[in-house]
Amino acid sequence: MDKTAGGSALKGVLFVTTAVFLFAVADAMNKYLVERHPISLVQAGRYLVNVLLLLVIMLPRHGTGLWRTQRTGWVVMRGIILALATLTMSLALQRMPVGETVAIIYLAPIMVMLLSGPLLHEKVHPAAWFGALLAFGGVILVMRPGGGLDTWGVVFALLNAALGTAYHLMTRVLARTETTMSMLFHVALVGTVAFGATAVAALPSVLPTTTDLALIAAMGVIATAGHFLFTIAYREGPPALLAPVNYLHLVWAGLLGWLAFDHIPDTLSILGMALVLVAGVAVAVRAGRAD
Template identity: 50%
Template sequence: MRSTPCRNRPTPRWPRRRGGWRPGCARMPARPCGWRAISSVCRRGPPRRTKKMAKVRTQRMAEPATRAPDRGRNRPGQLTYPPPLPKRGACARHRPRALQPLRASSGDRMTASVAETRRLLLGIGMATCAVALFGLGDALTKYLVERQPIERIAALRYSIGTLMMLAVLAPRMRGRLWRISRPWMVLVRSLTLAFATLVMGYTLRLMPVGETVAIMYLAPFAVMALAVVLLGEKVTKTGWLLAALGFAGVLLIVRPGAALNPAGVGLALCLAAATTGFHLITRVLTRTETPIALLFNANLVGAVLFTLAAIPTAGAPWPTLFDTGLMVFLGVSFIIGHFLFASAYREAPASLIAPVNYLHFVWAALMGWALFGHVPDGVTMIGMAMILVSGASIAVMAQYMSRPPR
């Protein structure tokens, strides 16, 4: 008596798409369950396939799996030549086994862990170098504004940044470098940054570098408070307590007995207000614009605006060769710092990079001590430490709260 044929009988299906021969059964017997073989293809088995065809088939049939760093034939975390999905009514003999990825060996896991640690350290190192360049740039700005007009320094700084971006990024990105969807809002952001740069120059004429940058970092706390009203964001009680700690640190820095210039303190608070507006506009624009386009347009608008503003200062004494070299280095250091900070976010998560940004005024205070011999007093250093701890904690909390639930 002839047995009932199996519904999962392997039928030879010749090249389908780019996957090559596709069997209908995992074991490929010649005559299973009384079914007569159509040809000798089943006895010979599937045709010989190349590694490229196997890779295409693996990616098409298997679920997304983690790739191991090695390039071997059997990669941990991937499937090698997976059997087809089981059909209804297939017998136990020809029912394919469940698709299970290969387990990574202990050596592969150790290699992946070491590589991930190196990437994290590289990202943190790049962010630290970026904020160190920003602190050095602030100290050089204080040195230069005492000898040259601020408009001339800013014009050279933004012009160098624009030319460097055109030389490095324009051949690869072309129109994407300057293409934006909301030009008026981008223009307002660029004008706000130019105003903050101008106020920063006048503030550094009257204030030490460390105290100026520390007061400027009042902006993240103001952004957090205004984002609740303007952007509808939510802040926890811990966030409000940390913001209050940061405000208290600023009050310790600008206390009446701190021997700071009152006009300089007022300009520093104005700088913090301009920085707050700049960050709020940036938070809205990042939903539709790319960071590279925002950076390029800000440099372009700043270069044009400060070049026009520097024309009336043509009668001022021209800088020496040393001062000119410092101004060129200032522009190069700021643009390299921005590139390093952007690259750091590609190597490490934002929860590790965002707190590093608060080392900016620490580097600024160190540069001010190295170049000008100014050392903040004990109470001012306590205020700086309070701003550093509260700002870094808020940055870490914001990154963890923004993660989607698992």
């Protein structure tokens, strides 16, 4: 690898590392906010900020290409799936610590890999099945009976993993005909409309404080910045190198859960989270070598 390529790949790794850190920060902020305010209100604000940022920053550069699509119905459906994923993630975070929640939802990348064979006709190496079993074992340790996690929180986290799997599979299919920016914009627009409509009905008698409104807006900025960095990272480095870095999200989530909420998982939960981390990285590395 020449120095230029090496430097570019390093930038890609740094971008992904920063992006997943921002995602973990947004998760922690989300937990704090949805424990205090209706989910619909918090997410409507977050998605509205996302739309406004895309319009201000990307519209001058992309023009009508920002929202132009070829398969509009499927693009909107993808946005609805992500809005439902956001809802289930928020419901899980209301009931569970950040680290354990993120560990469970990281079943999604494993499921995407396994389902890409029968659904997208991509080759799945037998070693990937071993990695999947290892990850499932880790998740079982995290959400085991007697582990202290809220049952409904676990259910919502598993639903989020299922929705995340569908979302990523649709993204891989739609990427063949749609631009990254148009898919990002429609996700933000659908989320704004969906949560905005329900926020009106759930509007509390006491509105959030100025500080909480600022946190909602900041969460929107942080999440948008994370998605932007995540997108440009793959222009700098190969997916085989960057995919394992995604699993730093689990590390950041665990650390922020401790720092922000003073939550330290028990020994078996830490072991389970470690198994998910190791299995995910191993599967991503193996998939990259296969490519």
